[in-house]
Amino acid sequence: MNTVDVLAPVAVTGPVLLACLVLVAGRWLPRPVIDAVALAGAVGLAVCGALLVHATLAGDAVTWLGGWTPPPGAHPVGIALVVDPAAGGLVVLVGVLAAGALLFSWRYFASVEARFHGLVLLFSAGMTGFVLAGDLFTMLVFFELMGAVAYALAAYKIEEPRSLQGGLTFGVVNSLGAYLALCGIGVLYARTGQLSLAYVGETLAGARPDGPAVVGIVLVLVGWLVKAAAVPFHFWLADAHAVAPTPVCVLFSGVMAPLGVYGVVRVSAVAAPEVPALRGVLVVVGAVTAVLGAVLCVVQRNLKRLLAYSTIAHIGLFLVGATDGGARAWLVYLAGHAGVKAALFLLVGGLLARFGSVDEIDLHGAGRTGDPADRVAAALYVVAALALAGLPPFGAGLGKAALEESVPGALVPVVVGTSVVTAAAVLRAGLRVFYGVGPRPERRVDLERTSGEGEERETTGRLRHATATMLAAPALLLAAAAVVGVLPLIGRVGALAGERLADGGAYRAAVLGTGAVAGAVPEPVSWHPPGVVTGVLTTAAAVVLALLVLVSGRVPARRRRPVRRAIGPVVLGLERLHSGHVGDYVAWLLFGAAVIGIAVAAPTLG
Amino acid sequence: MTLTVVAWTVAGWLVLVGALGIVRSRDLVHTVVALSVAQSGTYVLLIAAGFQRGATVPILGAGGAGSSPVVDPLVQAMVLTDIVVSATVTALLLALTIQIAKRHGTVDPDELRALRG
Amino acid sequence: MSRLRLVLFGLGAVGLAVLWVVATTGLPPVGTDVHPYRDAAVAAAAAHATANVVSSINFDQRTFDTLGEETILLASVVAVTTLLRPADDERVEPPDPPPAVLPATRLAGWALLPVTLLVGADVVLHGHLTPGGGFQGGVVLATALHLLYLAGSFPALQWVRPTRWAPLLEPAGSGLFVVVGLAGLVVGAGFTAEFLPPGVLGAPLSSGTVLLLNVVAGVGVGAAVVSLLGQFLRQEIVIGPGAAP
Numbered sequence: 012m013n014t015v016d017v018l019a020p021v022a023v024t025g026p027v028l029l030a031c032l033v034l035v036a037g038r039w040l041p042r043p044v045i046d047a048v049a050l051a052g053a054v055g056l057a058v059c060g061a062l063l064v065h066a067t068l069a070g071d072a073v074t075w076l077g078g079w080t081p082p083p084g085a086h087p088v089g090i091a092l093v094v095d096p097a098a099g100g101l102v103v104l105v106g107v108l109a110a111g112a113l114l115f116s117w118r119y120f121a122s123v124e125a126r127f128h129g130l131v132l133l134f135s136a137g138m139t140g141f142v143l144a145g146d147l148f149t150m151l152v153f154f155e156l157m158g159a160v161a162y163a164l165a166a167y168k169i170e171e172p173r174s175l176q177g178g179l180t181f182g183v184v185n186s187l188g189a190y191l192a193l194c195g196i197g198v199l200y201a202r203t204g205q206l207s208l209a210y211v212g213e214t215l216a217g218a219r220p221d222g223p224a225v226v227g228i229v230l231v232l233v234g235w236l237v238k239a240a241a242v243p244f245h246f247w248l249a250d251a252h253a254v255a256p257t258p259v260c261v262l263f264s265g266v267m268a269p270l271g272v273y274g275v276v277r278v279s280a281v282a283a284p285e286v287p288a289l290r291g292v293l294v295v296v297g298a299v300t301a302v303l304g305a306v307l308c309v310v311q312r313n314l315k316r317l318l319a320y321s322t323i324a325h326i327g328l329f330l331v332g333a334t335d336g337g338a339r340a341w342l343v344y345l346a347g348h349a350g351v352k353a354a355l356f357l358l359v360g361g362l363l364a365r366f367g368s369v370d371e372i373d374l375h376g377a378g379r380t381g382d383p384a385d386r387v388a389a390a391l392y393v394v395a396a397l398a399l400a401g402l403p404p405f406g407a408g409l410g411k412a413a414l415e416e417s418v419p420g421a422l423v424p425v426v427v428g429t430s431v432v433t434a435a436a437v438l439r440a441g442l443r444v445f446y447g448v449g450p451r452p453e454r455r456v457d458l459e460r461t462s463g464e465g466e467e468r469e470t471t472g473r474l475r476h477a478t479a480t481m482l483a484a485p486a487l488l489l490a491a492a493a494v495v496g497v498l499p500l501i502g503r504v505g506a507l508a509g510e511r512l513a514d515g516g517a518y519r520a521a522v523l524g525t526g527a528v529a530g531a532v533p534e535p536v537s538w539h540p541p542g543v544v545t546g547v548l549t550t551a552a553a554v555v556l557a558l559l560v561l562v563s564g565r566v567p568a569r570r571r572r573p574v575r576r577a578i579g580p581v582v583l584g585l586e587r588l589h590s591g592h593v594g595d596y597v598a599w600l601l602f603g604a605a606v607i608g609i610a611v612a613a614p615t616l617g
Numbered sequence: 618m619t620l621t622v623v624a625w626t627v628a629g630w631l632v633l634v635g636a637l638g639i640v641r642s643r644d645l646v647h648t649v650v651a652l653s654v655a656q657s658g659t660y661v662l663l664i665a666a667g668f669q670r671g672a673t674v675p676i677l678g679a680g681g682a683g684s685s686p687v688v689d690p691l692v693q694a695m696v697l698t699d700i701v702v703s704a705t706v707t708a709l710l711l712a713l714t715i716q717i718a719k720r721h722g723t724v725d726p727d728e729l730r731a732l733r734g
Numbered sequence: 735m736s737r738l739r740l741v742l743f744g745l746g747a748v749g750l751a752v753l754w755v756v757a758t759t760g761l762p763p764v765g766t767d768v769h770p771y772r773d774a775a776v777a778a779a780a781a782h783a784t785a786n787v788v789s790s791i792n793f794d795q796r797t798f799d800t801l802g803e804e805t806i807l808l809a810s811v812v813a814v815t816t817l818l819r820p821a822d823d824e825r826v827e828p829p830d831p832p833p834a835v836l837p838a839t840r841l842a843g844w845a846l847l848p849v850t851l852l853v854g855a856d857v858v859l860h861g862h863l864t865p866g867g868g869f870q871g872g873v874v875l876a877t878a879l880h881l882l883y884l885a886g887s888f889p890a891l892q893w894v895r896p897t898r899w900a901p902l903l904e905p906a907g908s909g910l911f912v913v914v915g916l917a918g919l920v921v922g923a924g925f926t927a928e929f930l931p932p933g934v935l936g937a938p939l940s941s942g943t944v945l946l947l948n949v950v951a952g953v954g955v956g957a958a959v960v961s962l963l964g965q966f967l968r969q970e971i972v973i974g975p976g977a978a979p
Contacts, residue, residue, distance in 0.1 A: 620763075620764050620765055621758075621763040621764040621765075624764045625754070625758035625761075625764070629750075629751065629754040629758075633747050633750065633751065636743070636747070637743060637747070640739055640740065640743045641740075665764045666761075666764075667769065667772070668764055668765050669765055669766065669767050669769060669772075670765035670767075672767075674865070675772075675776065675786075675787040675788055676785055676786050676787065676863075676864065676865065677776070677779060677780055677784075677785045677786075677787065677935060677936075678785050678935060678936045686767065687772065687776060687787065688772070689769045689771065689772040689775075690772065690775055690776070690779075690787040690788045690790075690791055691771050691772065691775055691791055693788045694788050694791040694792045694796065694799075697788070697792065697869060698792075698799060698800070698803045701803050701806065701807060701869060702803070702806060705806055705807055705809075705810035706810075708810055708814055708962050708966075709810050709813050709814060709817070711966075712813075712814045712817040712818050712965070712966075713817060715818065715966075715969060716817060716818075716821075719821075727736075
């Protein structure tokens with residue numbers, strides 16, 4: 012047995028075992044012990060992931076569980092865990108973000124009998140299993156595990172009506188997506204007689220794709236795209252994020268939804284190399300997701316919902332990058348974005364603990380208390396917002412710069428525009444809340460939009476000061492995002508991980524044991540002068556845009572009207588589509604699945 | 618031939634009619650049940666994919682192993698997993714429905730207006 | 735708004751139906767005798783002396799999936815317990831005196847109790863030989879306990895106190911499942927590998943870890959179903975509006 016044979020299964024089951032431990036002993040153990048055990052589990056998971064990355068730099072590692080390694084040429088009956096640097100890196104991300112969420116929740120977050128800790132650990136196990144699974148049905152099982160825990164975490168605050176509605180919608184839409192994926196797996200099984208992803212790919216490779224192969228793969232990808240919150244499957248994400256406790260949002264936004272993109276890239280690279288139409292469709296889906304997410308981000312006043320739409324926009328960029336030339340860049344962007352977005356969510360969670368609201372208008376100037384802790388929070392928020400815009404040397408900026416270098420020219424405006432607009436919206440909200448910049452907007456009852464008032468507290472009571480752990484968690488995550496941007500090792504491994512993830516042939520060869528295919532070592536992702544310049548420029552553009560919006564409150568109303576008359580109805584129409592109605596979301600899910608399916612199948616099958 | 622058409626049609630029909638149930642639902646309990654109707658389409662699909670005419674149960678030693686073929690046991694194992702998932706998701710969503718009934722005073726999706734935009 | 739919803743659904747359903755026809759017309763006919771996975775799985779089950787091939791897949795060849803499934807069950811129990819906890823503005827009330835139960839119902843409940851327990855144990859313990867296994871048997875075992883509810887035997891239930899031990903037994907069962915998996919790793923055979931002697935095909939003590947994992951899963955599943963139903967019953971019987979004391 013080598014390192015991967017031990018570490019890969021332990022990475023999935025270790026958190027499960029710890030969860031069982033805290034759930035059994037939770038009612039007797041004092042809270043700090045539970046906090047420490049769960050935090051140690053999350054940190055251990057991150058270390059495990061780092062060791063997995065280290066062990067697979069030279070080539071993908073495969074471990075057939077239960078000793079069921081198939082002899083050459085035989086049909087496999089067991090399950091393989093397949094580790095490559097991308098999978099290992101995502102395990103690190105799961106561990107780091109879970110640690111951040113648990114650190115933020117230290118002592119104050121209301122957890123009954125350690126159940127919150129148990130759920131976070133089970134959630135980490137579900138995500139790790141999905142990432143490492145080399146088998147379509149195993150992927151689905153862990154997708155469902157992720158889902159079951161996530162619905163409960165989203166609706167954790169049972170006293171809050173919104174929270175329950177968001178949790179239910181999330182559950183119904185994601186489950187239906189999973190069932191469509193299972194239909195796809197069933198069709199692929201009937202077609203190939205295989206469940207192992209690599210063997211399915213090997214059976215389909217080399218031949219002209221037929222009906223079952225194309226439709227089966229599309230249905231599986233639709234399931235993963237629902238998790239990724241790609242348009243038009245994105246509706247659940249904003250609702251679930253707006254209502255979930257802030258430490259949970261860190262995991263939802265930073266890694267759970269992006270894992271959907273990972274699943275799409277993995278499955279399409281290994282099992283659908285002969286379907287060129289797929290790539291074009293995914294790029295369009297990604298670009299539409301980015302633009303729509305950015306537009307809806309701007310109009311939000313609930314801070315968590317605003318951040319959620321910014322996540323949707325960035326997931327669109329990941330999808331664009333991963334499918335159209337940005338293979339070496341998008342994982343670095345994902346890691347950098349995760350740190351920054353996680354820090355922003357936790358800072359908003361701090362606002363909720365301090366002031367009992369997450370509404371931008373309600374909280375105007377609330378952060379100007381003069382309390383040193385609040386000043387630190389304000390500074391962290393502004394830095395994080397600038398980092399989201401692409402400020403060097405943060406990882407989000409590095410990933411964005413590398414993405415702009417790699418994607419085709421026509422897509423560069425989408426990348427730049429999306430990051431500037433979403434960062435400007437985040438910055439605008441922060442300047443209003445923490446510094447009281449601009450006139451106080453009129454407080455109106457908003458029937459078309461979810462406000463951030465009346466949100467239940469997550470802590471055991473109103474906090475007079477932000478606690479040390481509540482500030483340390485976002486500060487550390489922001490520092491991690493800076494490390495992603497500064498450490499050359501990460502740029503090197505990130506580029507390698509992205510390219511290897513896109514190389515389905517090497518994956519199939521590793522699993523089938525037909526000899527490793529040595530891929531070229533890609534150029535590391537690093538800062539170049541043009542990237543630094545555009546990073547600074549997009550940051551400046553975001554600042555200017557945010558200030559313009561804040562100052563425009565002083566412009567006389569009649570001078571603003573033409574602008575509003577032109578784009579107002581369009582944006583309002585878009586907002587109305589986000590009705591919070593589960594029936595609407597399911598109708599969109601079927602419609603989107605059909606459109607994507609036909610767009611892929613028609614040109615492929617002729 | 619007929620069996621083939623019937624099996625695949627029933628599987629697809631159940632998934633779509635379950636989804637239609639969610640779309641047209643006026644009661645969240647009905648929504649949750651419609652979701653499990655959609656899922657039962659996957660059971661039919663999987664069992665059909667593993668069926669063999671004239672084959673017996675996948676138990677060795679019963680009906681003479683080796684003498685007569687058995688149906689595909691893998692799809693049965695998958696359906697077992699699928700059923701457990703269905704039961705847990707249904708329990709979870711019904712728990713949410715109970716709390717929604719308490720906090721919103723209704724279980725009609727048309728009347729839930731807490732989230733929009 | 736609901737018009738748009740139906741139109742979208744209709745378009746989507748028609749599109750998916752077309753795709754479904756495209757997919758299924760390209761598949762082999764239902765009832766085909768080409769099942770490569772079946773052939774491999776049957777051979778693998780025979781090699782490990784497991785008569786029930788479905789159990790061999792669930793608890794030997796693809797144990798990892800079952801571990802995930804067991805964890806989903808654990809997650810849902812924790813989740814339902816979390817969601818159905820008494821809210822800040824609710825309190826736990828003493829239950830109303832149980833309604834009178836017909837003597838016939840009471841008799842049926844008590845008469846079925848030992849039979850159900852026996853059937854449940856049988857389904858678990860012979861899961862490697864005959865149809866059944868830990869998951870199915872666990873559900874039957876949980877049913878036995880709920881016969882006490884139906885028989886209206888609240889004193890007996892209070893003595894058994896399922897809400898005390900079931901929420902602890904379920905994580906314990908899941909944890910043991912992981913421990914059995916790790917044991918294979920410790921003896922050097924690999925995670926979830928067979929580390930017990932397989933025995934003779936068809937014998938009561940055969941199939942190595944399959945029997946052991948069936949028992950562990952039976953305990954976990956039984957406790958999970960008891961916890962889940964217990965949470966829903968508790969919600970109905972003892973949780974009412976009013977501030978917590």
